[in-house]
Amino acid sequence: MYDRGLLRTECALGSAAVALLTAGALTDNWWMLGAGVWALIVTCLIDLLFFR
Numbered sequence: 001m002y003d004r005g006l007l008r009t010e011c012a013l014g015s016a017a018v019a020l021l022t023a024g025a026l027t028d029n030w031w032m033l034g035a036g037v038w039a040l041i042v043t044c045l046i047d048l049l050f051f052r
Contacts, residue, residue: 014043
C-alpha cells in the first residue's frame, strides 16, 4: 500500500516531531516535549499500519 500523500504526511510529521523534541529539550519546555513525543508516536503508528 504505497500512497505518496501518506508518505509525505509521515515525513512532515516526523520532521515536526524532531523539531519539537529538540526545541523542547533546549528550552526545557514540557508541553513542547509532550507534543513532540505524541507526533513521534503518531508517525510510528502510521508507518506500522500502512507501510509494513
